[in-house]
Every structure is written in C-alpha cells, then in structure tokens.
Amino acid sequence: MQRILQFVRKVAWAFGRRRFRAELNEEMAFHREQAAKDLIAGGMTPEAARYAAMRQFGNATRLREKSHEVVGFRMETVVQDLRFALRQLRRNPGFAATAVVILALGMGVSVAIFGFVDAALLQPLPYAQPNRLMDVAETGTMFRRSDLSRDDYDDWKRLNHSFSSLAAYGGSGFLLLTPSGAVPVPATRVSDGFFRTLGVKPMLGRDFMPGEDPPGQAKIAMLSYGTWLKRYGGRRDIVGQAINLNEDTYTIVGVLPRDFSFALRANAEFWVPLLDKNGCEVRRTCHNLYGIGRLRDGVTPGAALQEMKAIAAQLAVEYPVSNQGQGASVMPLSEQIVGKVRPILLTLLGGAGLLLLIACVNVASLLLVRSESRKREVAVRGALGATPMRLIRQFMTEGLLLAAAGCAGGVVCAVWLMTLLTRLVPKEMAASLTFLSGVGMNAHTAVFAGVIALLAAAVLSLTPILRLSFLEIHEGMSDGGRGSAGRFWSRIGANLVAVELAVAVVLLVGAGLLGKSFYRLLHVENGFDTSHLATVQVAAPDKRYPKTGQKVALYREITHRLSSLPGVQSVGITSDLPVQCNCDTDWIRIVGKPFHGEHNEVDERDVSPGYLPTLGAKLVRGRLFTEDDDASKTEKIVINEALAQKYFPGEDPIGQMVGNGNLDPKAMREIIGVIGNVREGGLDEELWPSEYQAIYQGPDTFFSVAVRTVQDEKSVLPVVVRTLHEVDPNLGTMNESTMTEQIESSQTALLHRFSSWLVGGFAAMALVLGVVGLYGVIAYSVSQRTREIGVRMALGAQRSSVYKMVLTQAGRLTAVGLGAGLICSVGASLLMRKLLFGVAAWDAPTLIGVAAVLSFFALLASYIPARRAARVNPTEALRAE
Amino acid sequence: MAKKPDLLPGTLDMLILKTLTRAPLHGYGIALSIKRYSDDVLTVEEGSLYPALQRLLLQGWVKAEWKLTETNRRARFYTLTAAGRKQLGIELSEFEQMIAAIGRVLQDA
Numbered sequence: 001m002q003r004i005l006q007f008v009r010k011v012a013w014a015f016g017r018r019r020f021r022a023e024l025n026e027e028m029a030f031h032r033e034q035a036a037k038d039l040i041a042g043g044m045t046p047e048a049a050r051y052a053a054m055r056q057f058g059n060a061t062r063l064r065e066k067s068h069e070v071v072g073f074r075m076e077t078v079v080q081d082l083r084f085a086l087r088q089l090r091r092n093p094g095f096a097a098t099a100v101v102i103l104a105l106g107m108g109v110s111v112a113i114f115g116f117v118d119a120a121l122l123q124p125l126p127y128a129q130p131n132r133l134m135d136v137a138e139t140g141t142m143f144r145r146s147d148l149s150r151d152d153y154d155d156w157k158r159l160n161h162s163f164s165s166l167a168a169y170g171g172s173g174f175l176l177l178t179p180s181g182a183v184p185v186p187a188t189r190v191s192d193g194f195f196r197t198l199g200v201k202p203m204l205g206r207d208f209m210p211g212e213d214p215p216g217q218a219k220i221a222m223l224s225y226g227t228w229l230k231r232y233g234g235r236r237d238i239v240g241q242a243i244n245l246n247e248d249t250y251t252i253v254g255v256l257p258r259d260f261s262f263a264l265r266a267n268a269e270f271w272v273p274l275l276d277k278n279g280c281e282v283r284r285t286c287h288n289l290y291g292i293g294r295l296r297d298g299v300t301p302g303a304a305l306q307e308m309k310a311i312a313a314q315l316a317v318e319y320p321v322s323n324q325g326q327g328a329s330v331m332p333l334s335e336q337i338v339g340k341v342r343p344i345l346l347t348l349l350g351g352a353g354l355l356l357l358i359a360c361v362n363v364a365s366l367l368l369v370r371s372e373s374r375k376r377e378v379a380v381r382g383a384l385g386a387t388p389m390r391l392i393r394q395f396m397t398e399g400l401l402l403a404a405a406g407c408a409g410g411v412v413c414a415v416w417l418m419t420l421l422t423r424l425v426p427k428e429m430a431a432s433l434t435f436l437s438g439v440g441m442n443a444h445t446a447v448f449a450g451v452i453a454l455l456a457a458a459v460l461s462l463t464p465i466l467r468l469s470f471l472e473i474h475e476g477m478s479d480g481g482r483g484s485a486g487r488f489w490s491r492i493g494a495n496l497v498a499v500e501l502a503v504a505v506v507l508l509v510g511a512g513l514l515g516k517s518f519y520r521l522l523h524v525e526n527g528f529d530t531s532h533l534a535t536v537q538v539a540a541p542d543k544r545y546p547k548t549g550q551k552v553a554l555y556r557e558i559t560h561r562l563s564s565l566p567g568v569q570s571v572g573i574t575s576d577l578p579v580q581c582n583c584d585t586d587w588i589r590i591v592g593k594p595f596h597g598e599h600n601e602v603d604e605r606d607v608s609p610g611y612l613p614t615l616g617a618k619l620v621r622g623r624l625f626t627e628d629d630d631a632s633k634t635e636k637i638v639i640n641e642a643l644a645q646k647y648f649p650g651e652d653p654i655g656q657m658v659g660n661g662n663l664d665p666k667a668m669r670e671i672i673g674v675i676g677n678v679r680e681g682g683l684d685e686e687l688w689p690s691e692y693q694a695i696y697q698g699p700d701t702f703f704s705v706a707v708r709t710v711q712d713e714k715s716v717l718p719v720v721v722r723t724l725h726e727v728d729p730n731l732g733t734m735n736e737s738t739m740t741e742q743i744e745s746s747q748t749a750l751l752h753r754f755s756s757w758l759v760g761g762f763a764a765m766a767l768v769l770g771v772v773g774l775y776g777v778i779a780y781s782v783s784q785r786t787r788e789i790g791v792r793m794a795l796g797a798q799r800s801s802v803y804k805m806v807l808t809q810a811g812r813l814t815a816v817g818l819g820a821g822l823i824c825s826v827g828a829s830l831l832m833r834k835l836l837f838g839v840a841a842w843d844a845p846t847l848i849g850v851a852a853v854l855s856f857f858a859l860l861a862s863y864i865p866a867r868r869a870a871r872v873n874p875t876e877a878l879r880a881e
Numbered sequence: 882m883a884k885k886p887d888l889l890p891g892t893l894d895m896l897i898l899k900t901l902t903r904a905p906l907h908g909y910g911i912a913l914s915i916k917r918y919s920d921d922v923l924t925v926e927e928g929s930l931y932p933a934l935q936r937l938l939l940q941g942w943v944k945a946e947w948k949l950t951e952t953n954r955r956a957r958f959y960t961l962t963a964a965g966r967k968q969l970g971i972e973l974s975e976f977e978q979m980i981a982a983i984g985r986v987l988q989d990a
Binding site for chain 2: 009023024026027028030031034035038056057058059060063064066067069
C-alpha cells in the first residue's frame with residue numbers, strides 16, 4: 001500500500017516536474033535570504049552575510065540534484081545518457097548507420113517471414129470452429145488420399161456416427177452463356193450441407209436446403225462474391241434470376257459473403273448442388289469427390305478415422321470389385337490446405353532466424369570494437385568519478401538506442417517485404433493460397449516483432465557490460481593496455497566471428513541444396529520435348545455434340561484447321577496434358593495373369609492419333625494410333641515402358657489383352673504399342689504406369705489441344721484460340737499457355753523457386769555479414785598490433801612472416817567457423833529434407849562448393865589487413881609512441 | 882571557525898520529525914530550531930535538509946503547504962502527519978536502544 005502511494009506521488013511529481021523545480025528553488029532561496037538577514041542582524045556586512053549563508057547552505061546544485069533523485073525516476077540522468085548517446089552516434093555516423101541497417105534487415109526479414117507463417121499456420125481457417133473440420137477421403141493402393149466415389153459418399157454419410165455433418169464437393173466447370181458468347185467458368189458441385197458444415201452463411205439469398213442435391217432436383221446455383229461483382233454488377237435482385245450454364249437454366253438462390261474462401265476450390269465462380277449423376281458417377285469406381293466432415297462433440301480425429309476405416313472395410317466386402325483395397329483417410333482440413341507449404345514456411349522462418357542471429361552478432365561485435373576504442377574515454381570518466389553503474393548505464397543506453405532505431409527500421413522493412421513477397425506470388429497460385437490475404441502487421445506479428453526487439457535490445461545492451469571490466473580503467477588511462485585488449489578481443493570478439501561464419505555456412509548450404517533441388521526439378525526427365533509446345537483446354541457444349549461421331553468430327557476439324565496454320569508442325573488432342581497429376585486413373589487386369597481383385601492403378605489418357613507424335617514421345621515397340629482406330633474398331637491401347645516393366649516383365653506386351661476387374665467383354669483392349677515414359681504426374685511425383693487409348697473410341701466434350709510449333713510457341717496461342725472459335729464460336733477455351741510456362745509455374749516448381757531464391761538471398765546477406773565481420777576482426781587486430789609488428793620487423797622479421805601471422809589468425813577463425821557450420825548444416829538439411837528433390841542432405845559437391853566460396857571470401861577479407869600489416873614501417877610504428 | 886561534531890548518520894530524519902512535533906515550520910525554521918535546541922552543537926549542512934524533506938514527503942511522514950510568514954514572505958511549511966508521528970516513535974525507541982547499548986559498552990566495568 002505504502003509503495004503504491006509512493007509510486008503515485010512520484011508519478012504526480014514527474015508530471016509537475018517544472019513546478020517541483022521552481023518550488024524547490026524558491027524554498028532554497030528563501031532559506032538563504034533568511035539566513036543572510038539573521039547574520040546582518042548579528043552585525044555582518046550584507047556582502048559577507050550572503051557568502052556566509054551560502055557557505056552554510058552547502059552546494060545548492062548538488063543538493064537540488066539529490067532532491068530530484070529522491071523523487072524522480074532518474075529521468076534526468078536517462079535524458080542525459082540519451083543525449084550523450086545520440087552525440088556519440090552522430091560523431092560516428094558510419095558505425096551507427098551500419099548497425100541500424102544490419103539490424104533493420106535482420107529483423108525485417110524475420111518479421112516478414114513470420115507474417116506468412118502466422119497467416120498460414122497460426123491463424124485459424126475462416127470457418128466456424130475450424131479445428132473440428134476434417135478432410136475426409138478414400139485411400140487407394142497407390143494413393144494416400146484419393147477422391148470419394150459418389151456412392152461411397154452416400155454410404156459413408158448414412159453409416160457414420162463420428163460427424164455431425166459430412167459434406168462432399170467436386171470440381172466442375174460450365175460454359176456460361178453470355179451476350180458475348182460462351183465463356184468457360186470454373187464451378188464446384190457440392191452436397192446440400194456443404195456450407196452449413198463449414199459454418200458459412202450466404203450474404204444474399206439462401207443456402208442450399210437439405211434434400212436439394214439428389215438427382216432430378218431443381219437446377220439452382222450460388223455465386224462467389226467476386227463473380228457477383230464481376231459478372232452481375234453486384235445487383236441485389238440477382239437472386240431468383242435464371243442463368244444459362246451448359247445450355248441448362250439454373251436459378252441463382254444466393255451469394256456467398258465477401259470473406260468466404262475455400263482454398264481447395266479457390267477459383268470456383270459458381271456453386272451448384274451435386275444433382276444428376278454424370279457419366280462416370282453411375283459407377284461406384286468413379287472417384288471424383290472429396291468429403292468435409294464436422295466432428296461431433298467429443299469425437300477425436302483418430303476415432304473418426306477408425307470408424308471410417310471400418311465402414312470402408314464393410315463396403316469392400318459388400319462391393320468387392322469396386323471397393324477392395326479402398327480405405328479411408330481423415331485429417332484436419334487445415335492440414336490438407338496448408339500442409340504443403342508448412343515445411344517451406346518453417347524452413348524460411350529458420351533461415352530468417354539465422355539471418356537475424358548473424359545480424360545481432362555482427363552488430364554486437366561492432367559495439368565491442370567500439371567499446372575497445374573508447375577505453376580511454378571510459379577510463380577518464382571513471383577517474384573523474386563516474387560510478388561503474390553510471391558507465392554501464394551509459395553504454396546500455398547507446399545499445400538500446402541502436403536497437404530502437406534498428407527495430408523501427410525493421411518494422412518498416414517487414415511491412416514492405418510482406419507486400420513485396422505477396423505480390424511476387426503468381427496470380428494462379430495466389431488463388432489457392434487464400435491465407436495470403438491475412439499476411440500483414442497484426443496482433444501476432446506485432447508481438448513477434450516486440451519479442452525480437454527485446455532480444456535485440458538485450459544483446460546490444462548486455463554486450464558492452466560484458467566488455468566493461470572495470471579493473472582495466474586505470475590501465476586504460478595509461479594507454480598501455482593494448483596487450484590485454486588484444487587478449488580480450490581474441491577471446492570474445494573472435495569467437496563471435498566464428499559463430500557468424502558458421503551460420504553463414506549453414507545458410508549457404510541450405511541455399512545450395514534448395515537451388516540444386518530446383519534445378520533438378522526443372523531438369524527432371526519428362527520423356528517428351530517441352531519446348532515449342534502450345535496448349536489450350538477446350539470445352540464444347542454437350543448439347544451440340546451429343547454423339548460420338550459428332551465429337552470425333554469436331555476433333556478432326558480442329559486438328560485439320562490448326563495443322564494448316566503457318567508455323568504449326570503438328571497437332572494432338574488429349575484428355576489430360578502431361579506433367580499435371582497422377583490422376584484420371586484406371587484399374588486394369590491383364591488377361592491370363594493371376595488376379596485377386598487388387599486395384600492395378602494406371603494413369604489413363606485418351607489421345608488422338610497425332611498427340612503422341614506431337615509430344616515427341618519415343619516409340620519403343622509396335623505402333624501408335626492411326627486415323628483408322630475409331631469407334632468402329634475393337635479397342636486398342638498404347639502403354640508406357642513403366643507399365644510394360646511392371647506387368648510384363650521379360651515378355652513382349654504387344655498383342656496382350658487388358659480388361660477391367662471382371663473382364664467385361666466391352667472393356668477388353670489390345671496392346672498395340674509401347675512408348676518411352678512420358679511424365680503424366682507432377683515434376684516431383686513418381687513415374688506411373690500409363691495407358692493411352694484412342695480418343696476417337698471414347699471422346700469427351702472436355703479436352704486439351706497440344707500444338708507443336710516451329711517458331712515461338714507463345715506467339716501462336718492467340719491464333720490457335722481464334723481458329724478454335726472459327727471452328728465453333730460456342731467452344732469455350734481456357735488456360736492458354738505453353739508447356740514450359742506450365743512446368744515453371746506448376747505449384748511444385750513455384751514453391752521450390754520461392755524457397756531457393758529466398759534462402760539464397762538470406763545466404764548472400766549472411767555471407768556478406770560474416771565476411772565483413774571477419775574483415776573487421778582482422779583489421780582491428782592488425783591496427784592494435786601495429787607496434788608489436790613494428791618491433792618484430794625491427795628485430796628482423798620478414799614481411800612474409802607477418803603475412804603468415806595475420807593469415808594464420810584469420811585461417812584459424814575461418815576453419816573453426818567452416819567446420820562448425822558444415823556439421824550444423826548437415827543437421828539443418830536433414831530437418832528440411834522434405835523440401836529437397838533429387839539431392840541428399842549431405843550432398844558433397846554442395847558442401848565442398850560452399851567451403852570453397854567461404855574460404856575464398858575469407859582469404860580476401862583477411863588479405864587486405866595482412867597486406868597493411870606487412871607494409872608497416874618499423875621506424876614509424878615505434879616512433880608513434 | 883571551530884570544528885563542530887558531525888551529525889550522527891541517519892539521525893537527520895529523526896531530528897526533523899521531532900522538531901516538527903512542536904510546530905509546523907519552514908526549512909530555515911527547522912534548521913534554526915535544531916541549532917537552538919542543541920545549544921549550537923548540532924549544525925546541519927543546512928541545504929541537506931531539503932533532500933531529506935523530499936524523502937519524508939515521499940514516505941508520507943510530513944505534509945507541505947505554502948503559507949505566509951510573519952514578515953509576509955511566501956514559504957513552504959512542513960507539518961507532521963499521523964504516520965510521521967508513529968515513525969518518530971519507532972526511530973526514537975531504536976535510537977534509545979542504540980545509545981543505551983553504546984553507553985553500556987563504553988561504561989567502565
């Protein structure tokens with residue numbers, strides 16, 4: 001109680017400082033006047049009385065200060081210290097600017113990266129109780145997570161007790177009829193409870209009602225907020241209006257709120273109920289949906305997984321042909337959404353942390369050097385009566401001032417970096433990284449920045465305290481303390497430089513490995529010529545091309561028209577372009593081989609006769625498709641070498657028959673050719689067995705066109721699109737791009753590019769800081785030892801031995817830093833091995849390369865001071881005393 | 882000027898508090914009063930009263946008030962508070978104990 005009262009009084013006085021001072025002065029003046037008066041009354045002359053009164057009173061200034069100290073927070077001296085610190089820094093702007101810039105960079109980078117980590121991994125998904133939402137899917141023999149089939153979804157929904165609601169969604173696309181023609185639009189088919197499961201309510205109109213998603217129900221749709229603004233001008237009366245999708249009439253029932261986003265179908269413009277089973281959904285083997293479940297209260301994800309597995313096992317017994325080997329996968333929805341970027345973000349955060357460490361160490365050693373050269377000043381001040389506490393406070397104030405300036409700069413730098421990095425993410429990828437909108441300065445990042453600022457302040461204010469051993473004060477006065485300074489410096493300062501070099505090595509190795517992974521990824525064997533290949537996806541309206549013959553006629557027309565364009569070498573049509581995904585798979589059974597109902601998963605692609613030659617795929621055996629391989633003939637397939645090796649080891653596959661699980665006669669097909677492996681899956685995915693069927697035998701209205709060009713493939717794209725619209729203005733075209741673009745902008749490549757560039761940037765900064773730090777240490781040591789070197793040379797030491805002396809010191813530091821760094825970097829690389837592709841964590845060329853680079857720069861940094869040392873003129877050095 | 886004995890350390894606060902039990906006084910008055918009551922033996926470095934007074938104010942043992950003196954000058958008068966009176970009691974008894982103890986040590990056995 002007493003303490004609180006005292007504190008309150010102090011605060012009150014602190015605010016009335018001016019008044020306090022005036023009152024004290026008045027009081028003291030009154031005292032002296034009275035004393036003088038009394039002395040005059042006692043017979044003294046006024047002059048003498050005034051002096052006597054002052055003598056009696058004592059040192060007024062000191063007493064005033066003492067009174068202030070009683071009541072104040074030592075504010076006065078703090079202000080003094082600050083002023084002095086500012087003066088010191090201003091006198092040495094190079095030092096101050098270097099320290100502030102280094103700190104600001106280190107902190108800015110860390111805070112910016114943390115901003116991304118926070119938005120992606122710490123902030124919850126924008127749904128009601130997001131931690132209860134689970135991604136629910138099947139597993140297959142070759143898939144850890146595979147789509148649900150619609151029939152399985154219906155059974156899972158009916159049978160499970162773990163989820164209070166289980167919804168499903170699947171990708172889809174429509175041709176939207178607009179006044180300016182047909183426009184392909186991405187859409188998502190959802191079960192009626194999808195938005196209720198997420199806990200999202202439409203901002204306009206209504207949600208889908210229970211019972212609105214089975215086949216035969218009314219065609220209705222909801223709009224994404226962006227679509228509502230872009231296509232319908234944000235008109236509120238849009239609800240209830242009819243739109244034309246795929247030449248069917250859909251009624252708009254609602255508009256989703258502005259802040260709604262669903263990262264797994266981020267670009268969907270229209271949301272429609274599942275409704276009629278499409279061509280594939282009539283089979284239980286058609287896997288095209290994913291589930292989202294909200295766990296019931298008290299049910300753990302593990303328990304839910306157990307139950308779903310049991311249900312899957314029960315269905316496998318019930319439907320052995322379609323469901324044998326199909327299991328269940330239940331994982332947090334957030335894991336599905338951000339799982340892929342987590343290791344990258346954590347690696348970047350680690351890299352940024354190391355950079356911050358190196359920045360702090362660098363600034364700390366700068367401070368050390370400075371406090372070394374200020375020894376005389378400290379000694380003088382000590383001799384004049386400054387207490388050790390007072391000196392420590394002075395140095396702490398300087399450290400804190402630097403930290404404050406550095407951190408202020410760091411925050412500015414962080415905000416700028418966050419905007420810059422967010423903008424650097426390509427648009428198509430940013431759409432699926434919905435967390436990017438949450439990146440910025442917020443409560444989390446502010447706290448993180450605050451913690452870093454405190455740490456920096458602690459390091460910078462404690463370093464000089466460690467340094468100030470007050471025993472040296474008297475030595476410092478005599479200016480003979482160089483010997484001890486050198487010893488001290490070689491202890492702490494030098495060790496710090498070794499730490500810096502070690503951290504730089506870790507970052508360099510990280511950058512090297514990531515860079516190499518990225519290179520390996522882009523140069524992975526694709527099995528076809530990726531250059532000069534332009535691609536377009538096409539959607540034809542189903543109602544205009546209902547029959548096989550009509551679709552085949554369309555393919556032939558497109559091939560014919562595009563082939564006759566100038567600069568076009570050949571044209572192919574396929575169901576899926578290469579380097580996309582191991583998806584759209586088929587389960588095969590080889591006639592005449594033992595079979596126990598297992599699912600032999602292979603990528604299945606429908607291709608036109610011109611497609612494989614257009615890609616430049618290598619024919620190994622047999623033949624490719626011709627124009628004659630159409631619906632009037634028996635079905636034929638071409639397989640890749642992976643399939644041949646896996647299912648026909650040591651045999652000739654040509655002429656063998658392949659069927660589905662129960663060898664349905666309609667699905668029997670004959671192998672006519674084997675091609676070299678063409679990469680169908682993503683860059684970092686395994687090569688799968690693939691089969692190619694003739695697209696003329698099973699055509700679809702959604703397909704892709706690949707065009708091999710002589711000249712620049714990019715320039716052909718507009719002509720290709722125009723020609724397609726000349727063939728039929730109702731064709732929708734999308735994703736016009738080149739194969740090279742697709743590979744380089746694939747998510748895997750982008751993530752690798754991002755991480756390798758960022759870590760590379762960190763490493764470059766770390767290298768500069770480490771080498772500059774080494775230079776500082778060696779140069780300082782040389783300047784301190786000028787006299788010693790002079791003596792040595794006067795006594796007959798050769799210049800070469802002086803070189804040797806300096807370079808040995810630098811070499812020892814570099815060797816320690818390099819050794820420790822290499823060991824740590826193998827550990828660090830093992831931690832991030834998930835990000836590595838085609839490179840081991842202990843990749844020798846990278847380690848050797850880093851060692852060479854660092855040694856080279858270290859040698860350079862120490863050569864300059866060594867040269868200076870060797871040029872010391874002994875007579876001058878000795879006379880300088 | 883003859884050398885006078887220094888004040889026993891730590892006793893200034895007590896002397897001020899005791900002086901104020903008689904009447905509220907300004908700083909000069911306190912110095913005068915201590916000098917007079919001690920028959921000119923105890924002289925404070927007069928200025929050092931002021932840091933001490935700030936300390937006592939902070940502890941809440943005295944209160945300060947600007948008033949006019951008999952000669953119509955403005956001066957800050959200090960008054961003892963109840964807490965100050967209690968503190969004086971504590972300090973006096975501690976001081977007496979200490980003096981008694983010193984006395985016992987110095988007595989010829």
